Amino acid sequence: MSAGAPVAVVTSAKNGAVWADAKLLVSLPARDGARLAPLGTIFELALQLYFDGLVVELMERLRVDEASMRARHATLE
Numbered sequence: 001m002s003a004g005a006p007v008a009v010v011t012s013a014k015n016g017a018v019w020a021d022a023k024l025l026v027s028l029p030a031r032d033g034a035r036l037a038p039l040g041t042i043f044e045l046a047l048q049l050y051f052d053g054l055v056v057e058l059m060e061r062l063r064v065d066e067a068s069m070r071a072r073h074a075t076l077e
Contacts (some may be wrong), residue, residue, distance in 0.1 A: 010050070012043050026050070 006023035012030050019025055030046035057064070 010047065014048075 003063075007018075007021050008024040008026070009018055009022040010026045010028060011018070011026050028041045028043065028050060039076045059069070
């Protein structure tokens with residue numbers, strides 16, 4: 001990439017042009033098409049679960065607890 005930052009791609013697509021620039025590729029096999037879950041809902045829910053699990057893994061590896069994360073969390077309320 002021109003800015004020099006690594007790119008991570010999380011997708012449900014089997015292949016794509018964006019993969020060529022990716023340093024990390026995560027493929028979530030969450031396809032839509034269910035009548036009661038239109039327009040990407042299944043993929044969005046899969047993303048939320050994946051990233052929630054990723055945060056827990058990072059918390060354990062970095063030995064960070066929820067209280068210290070909350071202290072650094074910006075709120076715009």
